[in-house]
Amino acid sequence: MLKKYFIFGAGLSALALIILLIQWFFVLEQHARAKPPATVFSNADNANVEKPCTDDHVEWRSAQEIEGVSILASPVCEPDNPYTIAAATKGTNNVSMSTLMQSHLAQDSIVMGEDLDHDGDPDVIHIKLEIVELNGFSPDGDYLMNTYNIAPGVQPSLWVYAPKMQGMAVKNFNSRVAHPLLRAPSPVIRVEQGDKVFITLENTHYLPHTIHLHGVDHPWLNSEGQDNDGMEEHAIFPGKQHTYEIQPRHAGTMLYHCHVQTAQHFMMGLNGMFIVEENRPNNWVQTLNIGAGQVRHPSASVKKQYDQEYDLHYQSLDKQLTRIPQEANDPRLISQKMSRDYNMSTSTENYFLLNGHSFPYTLRDAMIVAGENENIKLHITNLQRTPIAVHFHGHKATIMAYDGVDAQQGTQITRDVFDISPAQRLDLSLKTQNDGLNSYGAGLWMFHDHVPTGTTTDGMEPGGNMAILAYKKLLDEQGMPKMHEGMFNDVFNKEYYAKKRPIWSTGDFAFLLGDAGLVVPENGELIAFFMVCGMLIGLIMLLISFYIKKRS
Amino acid sequence: MKNNYLRHKIKVISILSIVILSLAQVSFAMMSMDEKGMVMNANSDNLPKDCQKISEEVNLTVHAGQKYATKFNGKMFAFDQQEWNVAPCAKINITFINDDQIRHQLMIHGLPGYLYPEGMLHLELYGQGELHASVILPSQKKTYLVHCELAQHAEKGMKAQLKVGGGDGDLPSIPALSAPVKTDIYTLDWMAMKWGGILILLVSFIIFYVGRVLFLRYLKMSN
Numbered sequence: 001m002l003k004k005y006f007i008f009g010a011g012l013s014a015l016a017l018i019i020l021l022i023q024w025f026f027v028l029e030q031h032a033r034a035k036p037p038a039t040v041f042s043n044a045d046n047a048n049v050e051k052p053c054t055d056d057h058v059e060w061r062s063a064q065e066i067e068g069v070s071i072l073a074s075p076v077c078e079p080d081n082p083y084t085i086a087a088a089t090k091g092t093n094n095v096s097m098s099t100l101m102q103s104h105l106a107q108d109s110i111v112m113g114e115d116l117d118h119d120g121d122p123d124v125i126h127i128k129l130e131i132v133e134l135n136g137f138s139p140d141g142d143y144l145m146n147t148y149n150i151a152p153g154v155q156p157s158l159w160v161y162a163p164k165m166q167g168m169a170v171k172n173f174n175s176r177v178a179h180p181l182l183r184a185p186s187p188v189i190r191v192e193q194g195d196k197v198f199i200t201l202e203n204t205h206y207l208p209h210t211i212h213l214h215g216v217d218h219p220w221l222n223s224e225g226q227d228n229d230g231m232e233e234h235a236i237f238p239g240k241q242h243t244y245e246i247q248p249r250h251a252g253t254m255l256y257h258c259h260v261q262t263a264q265h266f267m268m269g270l271n272g273m274f275i276v277e278e279n280r281p282n283n284w285v286q287t288l289n290i291g292a293g294q295v296r297h298p299s300a301s302v303k304k305q306y307d308q309e310y311d312l313h314y315q316s317l318d319k320q321l322t323r324i325p326q327e328a329n330d331p332r333l334i335s336q337k338m339s340r341d342y343n344m345s346t347s348t349e350n351y352f353l354l355n356g357h358s359f360p361y362t363l364r365d366a367m368i369v370a371g372e373n374e375n376i377k378l379h380i381t382n383l384q385r386t387p388i389a390v391h392f393h394g395h396k397a398t399i400m401a402y403d404g405v406d407a408q409q410g411t412q413i414t415r416d417v418f419d420i421s422p423a424q425r426l427d428l429s430l431k432t433q434n435d436g437l438n439s440y441g442a443g444l445w446m447f448h449d450h451v452p453t454g455t456t457t458d459g460m461e462p463g464g465n466m467a468i469l470a471y472k473k474l475l476d477e478q479g480m481p482k483m484h485e486g487m488f489n490d491v492f493n494k495e496y497y498a499k500k501r502p503i504w505s506t507g508d509f510a511f512l513l514g515d516a517g518l519v520v521p522e523n524g525e526l527i528a529f530f531m532v533c534g535m536l537i538g539l540i541m542l543l544i545s546f547y548i549k550k551r552s
Numbered sequence: 553m554k555n556n557y558l559r560h561k562i563k564v565i566s567i568l569s570i571v572i573l574s575l576a577q578v579s580f581a582m583m584s585m586d587e588k589g590m591v592m593n594a595n596s597d598n599l600p601k602d603c604q605k606i607s608e609e610v611n612l613t614v615h616a617g618q619k620y621a622t623k624f625n626g627k628m629f630a631f632d633q634q635e636w637n638v639a640p641c642a643k644i645n646i647t648f649i650n651d652d653q654i655r656h657q658l659m660i661h662g663l664p665g666y667l668y669p670e671g672m673l674h675l676e677l678y679g680q681g682e683l684h685a686s687v688i689l690p691s692q693k694k695t696y697l698v699h700c701e702l703a704q705h706a707e708k709g710m711k712a713q714l715k716v717g718g719g720d721g722d723l724p725s726i727p728a729l730s731a732p733v734k735t736d737i738y739t740l741d742w743m744a745m746k747w748g749g750i751l752i753l754l755v756s757f758i759i760f761y762v763g764r765v766l767f768l769r770y771l772k773m774s775n
């Protein structure tokens with residue numbers, strides 16, 4: 001009888017000890033005591049810090065003339081390739097072999113033909129586009145192919161229209177990095193009003209696609225009586241091509257995008273700007289602006305009214321959607337995962353890009369570089385899923401056109417936040433006159449989507465489409481903004497966007513705002529905790545031995 | 553002082569760019585290009601160091617196109633063949649035919665760099681059409697990678713191998729020839745054996761049970 005009570009008591013106390021230990025465990029972990037843990041610097045080695053600017057093509061920055069095409073200076077870190085600009089302006093059939101080789105475009109990618117109105121520039125233009133997957137799957141190992149970083153270490157898969165090029169889709173024969181022509185966003189297409197334009201989509205991708213010319217004056221059927229609107233039912237399948245024909249009677253900022261499985265394909269990056277410039281004599285326009293941004297060879301009418309011209313392409317990506325092509329190689333599986341397993345109506349935006357990059361990479365090629373007293377033309381397009389509210393620090397700009405239609409005198413609104421719904425376009429005139437209204441003077445003025453998430457990269461700030469409207473004198477010789485050096489070590493680091501570094505990990509306050517370490521409990525308490533643990537184990541063993549004895 | 557430094561920098565850069573340009577001119581000489589396509593590093597005359605003479609001359613016709621992928625499951629682009637075997641020091645006369653309306657390439661990697669810059673032969677067709685090029689292979693037993701370098705074309709099936717003297721093994725993820733390193737995950741078809749699976753389960757259970765009975769009987773007998 002006494003034994004029975006003893007066993008009962010032992011069981012009860014074991015139970016009590018377990019409850020005690022569980023509670024104590026949480027107290028041990030949470031209780032900061034008199035001495036909170038010290039700051040740890042586990043990721044302070046800076047092994048992953050990238051150079052803010054690699055200075056690959058210094059010679060591309062200056063103003064120059066190639067093949068008779070005058071190309072404006074572009075003092076940013078990563079300027080556009082002037083040979084590609086020259087070939088895109090004169091046509092790949094009108095430039096020397098040396099220029100063509102350095103442009104990396106295929107010989108038939110931009111073919112300029114007849115001058116229909118005899119005004120000194122070609123009016124029949126044949127453009128060929130391919131479709132490229134960036135950051136795609138590889139069956140040969142645990143890595144991605146044709147990589148393109150939107151921010152340090154951030155590699156979502158992307159689909160883009162790309163100019164028809166020649167050679168490999170990688171930077172060189174032993175690299176997995178995508179060729180510089182293959183990048184986000186899809187290139188800006190620029191033609192002259194009244195041009196007879198043929199756009200051939202050569203579908204080099206493994207799923208069907210189309211080109212829909214949003215807002216661009218085009219007949220519903222082409223001259224052969226085939227589809228000319230790029231709708232889902234007339235998809236261009238892999239290995240096939242189709243030519244869309246247009247002769248736009250109206251000038252303005254328009255769009256083109258894929259209209260197959262539109263929600264998915266649009267959000268994968270198959271969208272771009274299509275700009276129709278006014279017809280002028282001797283007006284050779286830059287047919288493609290790779291990577292958007294500064295137009296280094298503006299059209300005649302823009303040159304007359306403005307000092308500079310920029311194309312600003314705002315784009316967002318869904319982390320879950322852009323992971324799908326990296327999870328399978330079989331096109332059937334990718335199609336199933338993307339269109340059926342994944343429900344696009346639950347889609348969210350995680351990455352926000354301006355001209356294909358998120359901050360800090362926007363500092364390399366997506367800045368607006370201004371002089372004083374300039375009038376700058378901006379074409380802004382929202383190709384995101386949600387509206388944007390673009391804000392320029394230190395400036396108020398004026399709307400000159402809505403969706404490619406010139407604004408009448410009374411509707412040319414001057415303001416500092418521009419709300420743009422998905423697929424809408426605004427043409428702005430931004431003046432750098434230091435008069436307290438147009439501009440507050442020289443500076444490194446940030447500009448960004450003022451929707452708060454717009455400046456984040458998968459939730460990490462600073463990121464997203466944050467960029468700088470920089471006055472020339474405040475840039476260093478590499479084209480990077482001065483007075484930002486302190487921040488560069490923090491953000492040009494993939495560990496930062498992998499969320500492995502505290503926000504303020506360098507400088508005087510790193511000690512105060514770094515990562516808190518682990519709590520070290522007092523020795524006495526630790527001894528007591530483990531003693532109770534030991535007693536519990538003893539009790540359990542005692543109970544087990546009783547049980548075994550009873551059975552035998 | 554700083555100005556001088558800059559000037560020097562510009563000088564260095566301009567000299568460098570001239571050198572790079574002249575190098576580029578050399579590589580132009582190794583290639584032919586027109587509006588249909590290009591050939592880079594073709595070689596019909598120069599023997600590799602380790603070959604006394606050409607051992608055999610092989611005429612090879614290679615088709616590239618989406619339709620050649622239809623015989624494989626889960627691919628989109630392919631060549632019409634996935635493997636070629638030639639003798640050491642063979643000369644191959646390649647006829648490359650593109651049956652698609654898009655760009656395709658035929659690239660052979662790993663060739664000796666002194667004959668083929670960057671170790672590769674590069675044939676590229678900008679659309680439907682054909683190209684001709686020759687290549688002379690060294691004597692070494694080796695498997696050469698043959699593929700199209702367009703984004704996702706090799707991944708989605710346009711990959712093959714050229715074996716010299718039997719080659720030195722297989723390359724991964726060649727359609728119907730070798731397994732990928734990183735495989736796709738499909739749902740397993742449990743009903744593939746219909747009722748066979750359950751039958752096998754029953755039979756093996758009976759075998760086990762009978763075996764146990766017999767074993768116990770044997771134990772009893774030996775006692």
